[in-house]
Amino acid sequence: MGPRIPETGSFEAVETYLLRGAMMSASPNLLPNLLWIDFLVKREKLDLPLSLPKSFAVQPVRWPFDLCHVMKSTAPWAACFDFDTPTRKGLEVLERVRSRFQSLPVVMLTTSKSKIHQRWAVQQQIWDYIQKPCTVKTVCDSLRPLHAEPSVNVVGTTAQPKLSSPEFNKLSPAVAYLRANYPDKIPLAKAADMCDLSPFQFSRIFKKVNGITFQDYVVQLRIRRAAELMKQRRSSVTDAAFEVGFNDLSYFARMFRKQIGMCPSRYRADTGPSQIALFPQLERAELQDSATSVARKS
Structure with a gap:
């Protein structure tokens, strides 16, 4: 009642x-x-x-x-x-x-x-x-x-779980696994389970912390790794695409152009150092991850 x-x-x-x-x-x-x-x-x-x-x-x-x-x-x-x-x-x-x-x-x-x-x-x-x-x-x-939250959820105040290091730490098991296994197919449900979250909770927190969805994060990570392979190891476009987990070259080319602003063959042909600021969300996440690792060791 x-x-x-x-x-x-x-x-x-x-x-x-x-x-x-x-x-x-x-x-x-x-x-x-x-x-x-x-x-x-x-x-x-x-x-x-x-x-x-x-x-x-x-x-x-x-x-x-x-x-x-x-x-x-x-x-x-x-x-x-x-x-x-x-x-x-x-x-x-x-x-x-x-x-x-x-x-x-x-x-x-x-x-x-x-x-x-x-x-x-x-x-x-x-x-x-x-x-x-x-x-x-x-x-x-x-x-x-x-x-389990240590703070009190007081309605009408800003005590809602904050987008700070605790939120990032909650995602860190999945992010670490993704960086080590990005060429593999990693279902969102598996990533959420690593963080002891439901898929919906994981998706919501992930987008808030990183500014992009989990699927977009995977694509950006793969594209960046492919760009590094073509620049640093002079891998071919095909080899780079397959090595980072793309099985469809046309899809890879579309995503590469969308993220980098040019087709992969042109990017590889440019022998000069890359001046493109790649994926600030990934950079921010990696900096946070490094800071967290240092804090745990100290």
Whole structure:
């Protein structure tokens, strides 16, 4: 049963309650409030949230409700939006939550396999997008990294996980593996598993940290290595393409032109030193990786 809805209040007034709730959730003696928002069109028992372990204080609410009142009465540490197929109204409410309470982590559960919904979730910076049917373990695995965060997720503040060295360190196992095995086919799901993240979480964090998607990062890394082979070892265009993992020469040529600005044969024929600033995202990632390695050794 959902919490009692108090009288109407403003969003500004709510933030005081949310701050208090987040501070209480950070106490080792109190459980974090997990707001479970039911937007299911087909009426059914909420077995999934009720099956979550006792480490969460689940607060289920069902649409329709007053969003401001719910936030005030539950002071959530995180929120799960539970859909079958997302409705327009449900997505509007979720977007409003993400816009107004930017530090509140939101998990979206849905039966929808629509790429449009997944892209929308990325744009809204949803913490995770879980396709149903799913298990309790899937939900717990999604929430576990948030529960492990040392900082308190206070709604209305900037306590959302920051794009700093902790975020980069979370990705470092996959990035290190990729740099050593870039010619091989590396599925995104495998890279995410190396970092103990879901594919959706991994994709979202990866793009935020590096400024490009995981797939674009792989292509850029391969193109840069191919450019180095042609310049430093004078490898042929064909040899360079196959060595870095491209099996289609026409695709390699298109990607090379897109990234470098000229075709690979022209780039190789230019015997002068390259003046092209290649891939600042890769350079930044490598500098961060080097700094992290030095810090671990010291």
